[in-house]
Amino acid sequence: MFTGIVQTQARVAQLNDREQFRQLTVQVAPEYLQHVALGASIAINGCCLTVVAFTADTVSFDIIDETLRLTNLGALTTGDNVNFERSLKVGDEMGGHYVSGHIHCTGSVVKRERSADNLALWIEFPEQFKAYVLAKGFISVNGASLTVGQVESNRFSLHLIPETLRLTNIETADVVNLEFDQQTMTIVETVERVLAQR
Known part of the structure; x- marks a missing residue:
């Protein structure tokens, strides 16, 4: 669950494409990856993605065919900027509206x-x-x-x-x-x- 309050922009650092599959790695300021864990949810351009790998300033996601079909993530190229929001935690301020990260x-x-x-x-x-x-x-x-x-x-x-x-x-x-x-x-x-x- 997200608030729709974008925290920052991340930069597309690497793309690995296979048939109906893309691994996306973005680079972002380390402060936005504090306490990140494998399996965590992060919204990239509003799409809820699951963390599959991370470093101090990069985070990677696997994107499959249905997500590529419904979103603009398949059109990203290296160097593009994407909107970045960590998932909502209990007690966070609700500044936007409830956003699931499921793109229509x-x-x-x-x-x-x-x-x-x-x-x-x-x-x-x-x-x-x-x-x-x-x-x-x-x-x-x-x-x-x-x-x-x-x-x-x-x-x-x-x-x-x-x-x-x-x-x-x-x-x-x-x-x-x-x-x-x-x-x-x-x-x-x-x-x-x-x-x-x-």
Whole structure:
């Protein structure tokens, strides 16, 4: 479980690819790997991954076919920056919203509108998820807990403050990982199921 408050960006240090498999190694400041252990969960671009190896400043993950299909992790190249968040611990401040790290799909950044102090993005996503995207609702974008701005069909806008731009890789991303709010999904699907039974 995560909060969607990205802690830092890590750099892709090494990629080892086999058929329908990728081992990803990222380099990050040692302070973010304190007390890390094999089997721990870390969100990389919002995707919950399991630690399979680590050093003082690197951590490695195995990524299999389903994750490669649903996320932007298969498109990473050496030197890319990824959003990094350690899993939530009991007693941590809940600054974002509950994020599972289970990516539903990717979205494409189709428009950027810059001003002096913020950046507005429009993101297009698959039509089958339209019911879960609501104005002022929660969404996780590359692991960052954000508030949806406007919604137009299968597009939504985000308004990003300088701190979000500083901490995350969203400003330069063309394809982003999306995780829809699980509570919203549960309510929508329950209502649809009840109405279908009437």
